[in-house]
Amino acid sequence: MAKTYEEINDKIRKGKAVVLTAEEVIDLVKQKGAEKAAEEVDVVTTGTFGAMCSSGAFINFGHSDPPIRMTNIMMNGVEAYGGLAAVDTYIGATAKAEGRGYGGGHVIEDLIAGKTIHLHGWGPGTDCYVRKDIETNITLNDLNEAYLYNPRNLYQNYNVATNTSDRTLHTYMGKLLPRMKNATYSSAGQLSPLMNDPHLDTIGMGTHILMAGGDGYVTWQGTQFNTTAKEKNGVPISGSRTLAVIGDMKGMDAKYVRGLDISGYGTSLAIGIGVPIPILNEDIIKKTAISDDEIYACLIDYSITSKNRSAMAQYTYAQLRSGMIEYDGQKIRTSSLSSYWGAKKVAADLKDRIEKGEFLLNVPSMMLPKEGKVKGLEVKG
Amino acid sequence: MMDKKYRFIFPESNVQDSIVYSMVTECKIEPSILRAGIDDDGCGVLILRLKGEEELIEKALKFAEDNGVVINELGDHIMRDEQKCFSCGSCVSVCPTKAFSYDPETFEVKLNIEKCVACGSCLSACSTHAVTLTL
Numbered sequence: 001m002a003k004t005y006e007e008i009n010d011k012i013r014k015g016k017a018v019v020l021t022a023e024e025v026i027d028l029v030k031q032k033g034a035e036k037a038a039e040e041v042d043v044v045t046t047g048t049f050g051a052m053c054s055s056g057a058f059i060n061f062g063h064s065d066p067p068i069r070m071t072n073i074m075m076n077g078v079e080a081y082g083g084l085a086a087v088d089t090y091i092g093a094t095a096k097a098e099g100r101g102y103g104g105g106h107v108i109e110d111l112i113a114g115k116t117i118h119l120h121g122w123g124p125g126t127d128c129y130v131r132k133d134i135e136t137n138i139t140l141n142d143l144n145e146a147y148l149y150n151p152r153n154l155y156q157n158y159n160v161a162t163n164t165s166d167r168t169l170h171t172y173m174g175k176l177l178p179r180m181k182n183a184t185y186s187s188a189g190q191l192s193p194l195m196n197d198p199h200l201d202t203i204g205m206g207t208h209i210l211m212a213g214g215d216g217y218v219t220w221q222g223t224q225f226n227t228t229a230k231e232k233n234g235v236p237i238s239g240s241r242t243l244a245v246i247g248d249m250k251g252m253d254a255k256y257v258r259g260l261d262i263s264g265y266g267t268s269l270a271i272g273i274g275v276p277i278p279i280l281n282e283d284i285i286k287k288t289a290i291s292d293d294e295i296y297a298c299l300i301d302y303s304i305t306s307k308n309r310s311a312m313a314q315y316t317y318a319q320l321r322s323g324m325i326e327y328d329g330q331k332i333r334t335s336s337l338s339s340y341w342g343a344k345k346v347a348a349d350l351k352d353r354i355e356k357g358e359f360l361l362n363v364p365s366m367m368l369p370k371e372g373k374v375k376g377l378e379v380k381g
Numbered sequence: 382m383m384d385k386k387y388r389f390i391f392p393e394s395n396v397q398d399s400i401v402y403s404m405v406t407e408c409k410i411e412p413s414i415l416r417a418g419i420d421d422d423g424c425g426v427l428i429l430r431l432k433g434e435e436e437l438i439e440k441a442l443k444f445a446e447d448n449g450v451v452i453n454e455l456g457d458h459i460m461r462d463e464q465k466c467f468s469c470g471s472c473v474s475v476c477p478t479k480a481f482s483y484d485p486e487t488f489e490v491k492l493n494i495e496k497c498v499a500c501g502s503c504l505s506a507c508s509t510h511a512v513t514l515t516l
Contacts, residue, residue, distance in 0.1 A: 049467065051508070101510065123477040174471045175506040181475035258467050260508040268508075270467065322475070324485070335473035342467055 002281045005363045008042045017042040019354045021347040022191050022277075022288055029289035034282045041279045042287040043354055043361065046193040047210075047346030049272035050186055050338020051260055054152035054223060056092040057108050057249060060144040061119065063087055068131035070121035075107045077118075084139070086129055089148075093269035097124030101266025108148070111140045112212065113254035146249040148211065152222040154273060156194035156240040157229070157297055160185045160315060160325075162332060165303035170264020174337050176302055182333045183299060183325060188343040189292045189317030193241070193275035196288040203243070204364025210274035210350045211345075214251030217362070218275075220244040222363055225372035233294040234287065237314060241372070245273065256346065272342050274350035278361050292317035299327065307376065313317055361365045384432045386415070386455040387499070389445060391425030400448045401427065410502045415498040428499050429456070446506035458515055465511035466490065472512065474504035 011017040018041050025044045029037045059080070061070075069086040073079070077097035080089040095104040110117060116137045125132040140146055161173035162183040169176040174184045189195060197203050207218040222242025229236035239287060256272030279285045298311035299318065315325050319333050353359040391400065396419060403414065431438050442452055459480070468490040471508040472481040480496035481503060483489070503512050 048483060050469065170505065174508075175475050175502075177475060177502075184471065191432045258465075258509055260509060262508045263505040270469070270508075321483075321488075333474040335470040335475075335483075337469055339469045339470050340483075341490070342469075344488065 004007045007254045019043045019351045022046045028289045034286045036284040044277045045350040046346045047274040047343040048188040049342025052153045053268045055150035061087040068123045069129035072122040101261030105269030108258040109257045112252045152242045154243045159300040161302045172265045186337040191343045193293045205366040208362040210255040211247030213253030214248030226374045237296040268302040272346040274346040383435045388453045389427040390451040392421035396425040410441045462511045466510040471506045475502045475506045
């Protein structure tokens with residue numbers, strides 16, 4: 001029995017929609033089968049809360065009197081982009097203040113938390129924008145617009161990182177102890193948005209999402225969008241699709257946002273994002289019923305710095321989440337870099353809002369590409 | 382029976398003396414040395430676990446103190462800022478004693494201070510600077 005977005009939204013408005021998280025749906029489909037489950041369930045909610053480096057915020061400061069066209073901008077000592085119109089900027093999550101573990105991700109967290117940010121701007125001084133220098137303090141409320149526009153979030157699967165060398169490595173996959181003493185992974189697995197709609201049958205341009213507790217939307221395929229990864233049980237076993245997303249910072253909750261200072265790598269932003277999957281038919285609910293023991297990821301040796309490093313082994317997220325994997329007879333301690341606890345909270349929060357009729361689903365205005373391949377950067381000339 | 386962890390600081394003046402050996406033979410205690418080193422200020426630092434009769438341990442501590450060792454009991458030596466921590470778990474797999482672990486149900490990261498041996502491995506693993514070691 002097929003359902004439409006309109007039918008589902010009608011039920012949401014009436015407070016009658018049946019909503020399960022991507023964890024809860026696993027057992028239901030096992031018990032009742034996909035056909036019956038698809039009749040009962042209207043929406044499955046997913047969630048993730050982890051580092052998403054390709055993130056940042058567009059901001060409009062408003063004009064001072066006399067006005068300035070800012071070409072160099074510092075926010076709490078972190079450089080923001082000065083190549084937009086007079087008082088517009090973009091501050092990226094990985095931009096870093098000099099000499100301390102504070103960056104764009106922390107500026108974004110502080111703004112959302114309502115804290116005051118020191119702004120210093122410089123301009124050339126023109127006939128229409130005479131001011132050359134401005135220094136002031138701002139809060140999120142003072143800004144005209146402030147929205148996150150993240151070009152690559154919600155990675156569909158990712159590596160498991162380990163280190164076979166004799167020294168500790170500090171990587172974007174966290175601290176990797178020598179001689180494979182530990183391994184880290186980052187996907188929310190069975191709760192991860194793109195693991196539950198692996199071929200983007202429902203997620204597309206304009207999909208309404210929960211972004212750090214506020215309203216957000218899918219705006220495009222993410223950068224490095226890749227559909228060529230090998231699949232097992234219908235989901236890719238390595239980094240694959242990504243999404244570009246947008247969300248109003250003024251509606252966000254700081255509990256779902258963290259500026260990160262990843263030792264030896266730099267700064268970043270962790271953010272909690274939830275995506276609803278409308279159960280339009282049996283096939284869609286089957287895909288949301290995927291569990292951690294069916295999703296695989298590849299163990300990669302991060303002491304090899306060449307791009308062409310091969311997978312050492314594959315493990316399921318159930319194995320990874322058990323805290324220990326085995327490679328070549330050696331036991332390796334595992335832990336996550338993204339918060340599964342946070343992912344559960346995001347999915348539960350989204351479920352709650354849909355049940356209360358506060359969050360409606362959008363029909364995508366365009367589906368995302370069915371094919372995408374990642375090219376490398378050649379050194380030429 | 383007592384089971385506690387202590388930090389011994391040896392002043393530069395007696396950093397080369399065999400105080401622990403004398404303490405062990407004198408007081409018949411069985412320490413596990415968890416960490417030992419000499420800081421760049423010349424002072425020795427020893428983290429050790431003492432297990433045994435209360436009377437003997439007290440005697441041992443007094444012996445060390447009489448020999449110029451400054452002693453702190455470890456208890457609240459590691460602190461986690463609950464506001465900053467978002468339970469990612471990057472501290473979990475780098476912790477040699479499983480002081481940090483996931484709750485198997487909620488996947489919230491838990492800290493068991495009693496297991497912590499103050500190695501400091503978690504400090505550079507934590508990307509929100511939620512952990513501090515006050516030694």
